[in-house]
Amino acid sequence: MFVVTLTFAANRAQAPQHMDGHNAWLRQGFEDGVFLLSGTLQPKRGGAILAHNTTLPDLQARLAADPFVAEGVVVAEIAEITPGKADDRLAFLLA
Structure with a gap:
């Protein structure tokens, strides 16, 4: 899982x-x-995305295709998370 x-x-x-x-x-x-x-990073600093079902290289390629990234409107940073515990509603993230 990734936080962008x-x-x-x-x-x-x-x-x-x-x-x-x-x-x-x-x-x-x-x-x-x-x-x-x-969603939006407050106070209006940019945005954030929670991503899963992808690999780091595929996510990097997907981000490069974002017009905001391609045109230098934003800079993307990726943090990879290995889920260890989750609320039952998010249990699918542990699989």
């Missing part, structure tokens, strides 16, 4: 022109069953 942070970078001002592409990219991640959750 997308922190605003030098081209932050270009976010509005790439928002449709970024949202389509997010939708695809959810449709592919890779993204479990996405």
Whole structure:
């Protein structure tokens, strides 16, 4: 499982022109069953994604395809987590 942070970078001002592409990219991640959750880093520092059912190289390739990453709107950082315990509602993450 992975936690991805997308922190605003030098081209932050270009976010509005790439928002449709970024949202389509997010939708695809959810449709592919890779993204479990996405949201905004507060206070408006960027975003975060919880990802699973993927490998690190595949996730890196997926992130490179995000228009926000490709256009320097955000910088992506990945933290890999090996789940050890989970609430029963999240037990599927332990498999």
